[in-house]
Amino acid sequence: MYDIKALYEATSVADAVSLLVAHPEAKIIAGGSDVLIQIREGRLAGCELVSIYKLDELRGVSLDADGTLRIGPLTSFSHITKDPLIRQIINVLGEAVDMVGGPQVRNIGTIGGNTCNGVTSADSASTLHAWDAVMEVTGPNGVRQLPIKEFYIWAGEVALQPGELLTAILIAKESYEGYVGHYIKYAMRNAMDIATTGCSVNVKLSADKKTIEDARIAYGVAGPVPMRAPSAEAAVKGLPVSQATVEAFGEAVLKDVNPRTSWRASKELRLQLAQELAKRALARSIQLAGGDI
Amino acid sequence: MQTQLVTCTINGKLTQTVVDTRASLTDMLRNDYRLTSVKKGCEVGECGACNVLIDGECFNSCIYLAVWAEGKTIRTLEDLLGPNGELSDIQQAFIDEAAVQCGFCTPGVIMTAVEILGMGRRFTRDELRKLLSGHLCRCTGYENIVNAVEKTMNKRLDG
Ligand code: FES
Ligand code: FES
Numbered sequence: 216m217y218d219i220k221a222l223y224e225a226t227s228v229a230d231a232v233s234l235l236v237a238h239p240e241a242k243i244i245a246g247g248s249d250v251l252i253q254i255r256e257g258r259l260a261g262c263e264l265v266s267i268y269k270l271d272e273l274r275g276v277s278l279d280a281d282g283t284l285r286i287g288p289l290t291s292f293s294h295i296t297k298d299p300l301i302r303q304i305i306n307v308l309g310e311a312v313d314m315v316g317g318p319q320v321r322n323i324g325t326i327g328g329n330t331c332n333g334v335t336s337a338d339s340a341s342t343l344h345a346w347d348a349v350m351e352v353t354g355p356n357g358v359r360q361l362p363i364k365e366f367y368i369w370a371g372e373v374a375l376q377p378g379e380l381l382t383a384i385l386i387a388k389e390s391y392e393g394y395v396g397h398y399i400k401y402a403m404r405n406a407m408d409i410a411t412t413g414c415s416v417n418v419k420l421s422a423d424k425k426t427i428e429d430a431r432i433a434y435g436v437a438g439p440v441p442m443r444a445p446s447a448e449a450a451v452k453g454l455p456v457s458q459a460t461v462e463a464f465g466e467a468v469l470k471d472v473n474p475r476t477s478w479r480a481s482k483e484l485r486l487q488l489a490q491e492l493a494k495r496a497l498a499r500s501i502q503l504a505g506g507d508i
Numbered sequence: 509m510q511t512q513l514v515t516c517t518i519n520g521k522l523t524q525t526v527v528d529t530r531a532s533l534t535d536m537l538r539n540d541y542r543l544t545s546v547k548k549g550c551e552v553g554e555c556g557a558c559n560v561l562i563d564g565e566c567f568n569s570c571i572y573l574a575v576w577a578e579g580k581t582i583r584t585l586e587d588l589l590g591p592n593g594e595l596s597d598i599q600q601a602f603i604d605e606a607a608v609q610c611g612f613c614t615p616g617v618i619m620t621a622v623e624i625l626g627m628g629r630r631f632t633r634d635e636l637r638k639l640l641s642g643h644l645c646r647c648t649g650y651e652n653i654v655n656a657v658e659k660t661m662n663k664r665l666d667g
Contacts, residue, residue, distance in 0.1 A: 217530045217573075218530070222530070247572070247573065248553055251552075252553065252571065255552055256552075266573070266575075316642070317556070317641045318566055318638075318641065319566045319567055320568070322566055322567055323553075406638065406641030406642070407554060407642070
């Protein structure tokens with residue numbers, strides 16, 4: 216039995232919005248693998264919940280008419296990994312969320328929950344940052360979109376206003392076309408663990424596969440919120456595909472990241488990881504894109 | 509107290525019960541349906557002792573609200589027994605391979621094995637370890653569990 220004051224089950228997105236407006240104290244519960252544990256631990260004990268778990272309209276992955284990839288926020292991690300569109304367009308996202316927790320957690324955990332709890336270590340977050348995801352939010356004043364960078368405000372805090380919920384994660388065609396990426400999760404165990412540092416890189420190579428036209432990189436756990444490393448991205452844009460370029464990338468990330476010491480790892484280890492993972496993920500992304508390295 | 513009527517199919521039978529909305533699916537399966545193969549271990553989704561199949565996928569029922577079971581098809585270990593109480597091949601394999609010691613984790617692990625075997629694919633040992641990684645076992649050291657699942661998988665695929 217959970218210590219829940221009241222549970223309101225939403226029957227549609229509009230219903231969820233009115234429930235949230237009517238019960239301003241209520242927390243949204245999606246899959247619950249975070250919220251229920253916080254209730255069990257006492258941090259959220261006695262709370263009111265608006266459950267959106269039954270809103271199947273928020274599940275699944277599709278393409279909009281303009282080619283935008285639309286990811287339903289209630290899509291479970293395991294369904295993201297299995298989804299044909301994800302595999303074709305942004306395979307690295309499926310690989311990243313396949314490293315969350317264990318199999319049962321990946322069946323209940325949702326990609327929307329993974330971002331809305333605002334945690335820097337979320338395995339999906341660095342990849343979504345690195346692919347310029349756009350968050351579509353629905354609330355009492357209608358629908359609005361904002362870049363994922365603006366969605367994350369601080370550790371555990373996202374830009375959802377009262378009455379709002381996340382209704383889609385979008386990746387525009389120009390953000391994915393021609394890009395291939397790789398995610399590395401560094402953790403202490405192979406399963407049921409939280410990333411010490413996670414690093415997601417993707418590249419777009421020139422037609423002859425000899426030049427880096429664009430490279431994007433984002434980290435989880437390199438700061439209070441997931442973050443891009445703009446200096447590193449700028450440092451390799453237009454450079455030839457080579458080991459020297461990979462090294463330069465690893466050097467440049469140090470200008471961007473600012474990890475802290477926690478009981479999981481020291482700042483020093485995280486800085487070394489930031490460099491090493493950046494280099495390895497870039498090299499792998501180049502290979503996946505057909506480059507020779 | 510807030511309550512709700514939940515209609516779902518459990519182990520092949522369409523059933524209905526009124527649950528407290530604060531109940532977990534573990535609470536409902538154990539208390540309302542006496543399906544005590546569903547264990548309470550950590551109750552925070554870490555150990556897999558409460559694992560059941562919902563619409564064919566594995567879920568830790570301790571972090572699944574009972575009201576969410578509405579309209580779902582749920583299977584627990586009790587469903588594996590034959591009409592005269594015979595054990596299924598995977599249960600027998602756990603005994604043969606000494607993959608059971610205290611047995612507390614076993615029902616949950618076996619339900620994951622049921623999902624794995626149901627995929628009808630041949631997995632490598634490493635893949636099996638990953639697929640079974642949502643379970644903690646304090647007794648067996650896991651080796652025999654992987655053996656039991658691997659042998660049953662091979663037996664089913666080789667006929
Ligand atoms: S009791 Fe549910 S996962 Fe441990
Ligand atoms: S047999 Fe005792 S916990 Fe697994």
